[in-house]
Amino acid sequence: MFRWFHKLASLKNFYRLAEILLPWLAAICAILLVVGLYRGLFVAPTDYEQGESYRIIYVHVPAAWMSMFVYVVMAFCSAIFLVWKMKLADIVAEVSAPIGAAFTFLALSTGSLWGKPMWGTWWEWDARLTSELILLFLYIGYMALRSAFDNRRTAAKAAAVLALVGVVNIPIIHFSVEWWNTLHQPASITKFDKPSIHISMLIPLLMMAVGFKLFYIVNMLSRARSVILEREANTAWVTERVKENRL
Amino acid sequence: MNPKRKQKLILVCAMVAGAGIAIALLANVFKNNIQLFYTPTEVAEGKVPDGAEFKVGGLVAADSVKRIGDGLTVEFRLTDNGETVPVRYTGILPDLFREGQGTVSVGKLNSDGIFIANKVLAKHDENYMPPEVADALEKTKAAGESEKHGSNTVLMQ
Numbered sequence: 564m565f566r567w568f569h570k571l572a573s574l575k576n577f578y579r580l581a582e583i584l585l586p587w588l589a590a591i592c593a594i595l596l597v598v599g600l601y602r603g604l605f606v607a608p609t610d611y612e613q614g615e616s617y618r619i620i621y622v623h624v625p626a627a628w629m630s631m632f633v634y635v636v637m638a639f640c641s642a643i644f645l646v647w648k649m650k651l652a653d654i655v656a657e658v659s660a661p662i663g664a665a666f667t668f669l670a671l672s673t674g675s676l677w678g679k680p681m682w683g684t685w686w687e688w689d690a691r692l693t694s695e696l697i698l699l700f701l702y703i704g705y706m707a708l709r710s711a712f713d714n715r716r717t718a719a720k721a722a723a724v725l726a727l728v729g730v731v732n733i734p735i736i737h738f739s740v741e742w743w744n745t746l747h748q749p750a751s752i753t754k755f756d757k758p759s760i761h762i763s764m765l766i767p768l769l770m771m772a773v774g775f776k777l778f779y780i781v782n783m784l785s786r787a788r789s790v791i792l793e794r795e796a797n798t799a800w801v802t803e804r805v806k807e808n809r810l
Numbered sequence: 811m812n813p814k815r816k817q818k819l820i821l822v823c824a825m826v827a828g829a830g831i832a833i834a835l836l837a838n839v840f841k842n843n844i845q846l847f848y849t850p851t852e853v854a855e856g857k858v859p860d861g862a863e864f865k866v867g868g869l870v871a872a873d874s875v876k877r878i879g880d881g882l883t884v885e886f887r888l889t890d891n892g893e894t895v896p897v898r899y900t901g902i903l904p905d906l907f908r909e910g911q912g913t914v915s916v917g918k919l920n921s922d923g924i925f926i927a928n929k930v931l932a933k934h935d936e937n938y939m940p941p942e943v944a945d946a947l948e949k950t951k952a953a954g955e956s957e958k959h960g961s962n963t964v965l966m967q
Contacts, residue, residue, distance in 0.1 A: 612944070744846055746931060749936045759938070
């Protein structure tokens, strides 16, 4: 197990593994997103109360889940990097930040579009909305901090510390609707309870959720590959690949 | 584990714990400001800011919505199944506004104890279902209620 871990941690092996996995993951992701969107937008029944407007959940909810998931991945990798100095963990954290920021922005903007007709407001400073906005700022701050240093090692360390401190925001986002009274509704799908969303609406939602997750993985892997190439530009294995013209 | 890494691991854990405690203390201090709205009970107890704008949240009481005068002005009562607050609002109501629905009203109390709202927001719950399922639920609920002599089963979240 530990040997396998070490092997994966070598940038060369990771680069190769990602190369093999990428086309498969991308294909499954595309299928899930297309089928999930079609079933969500055209096949799933209308809601008894919100009518057609509820269909925003097929983008909004997976995006919001992913905005938190990506941050947790980022913080976890930052911890591994700080303690074990694993280069790969640093790279994964670095390339995850812009993807996470995009998911957060998507969740905020789709929520706002839905909020106007349903709640009657584009934005309300309730605990859920505000903590999600702070998450967006954390992502942006992380990227800014990283690019503020000339030295890559210093940048990586400082950014990792920021990612770790910011992780306290994740439980706040998740539990905000239970701890305080908010305009945002509580979760429809929890681990321990029967979901309070009808099964015909739930299945496309879960397809979209898995599709979004794969979208993140595909994006993260291909970005990580570019960063690995850049960092390992002077090594023998990269030179060899360049010579053989297969990057 | 080598001692240097162990030390770093402890440092990382302490950092996350420290940040967590700091935020928890802050959240505790600002507890009342983080709450989006006051409940009708809190309004009745006089816990609301005097003369300033604030928000009241609750369910729109059954059979309380009245349109008056120009057709744009609405009066209704907000309840948390304990106290109620009468609300007057002139303007366009959100799609989800209806009796029994959770809403948040923004405005001020006038001298007669009527809440003059300048904004009414609808609060949605976490239930999503097709209309047929909602109908079926409504029927079983109605049947159950007539057995219980029409007791009110609407609970505030």
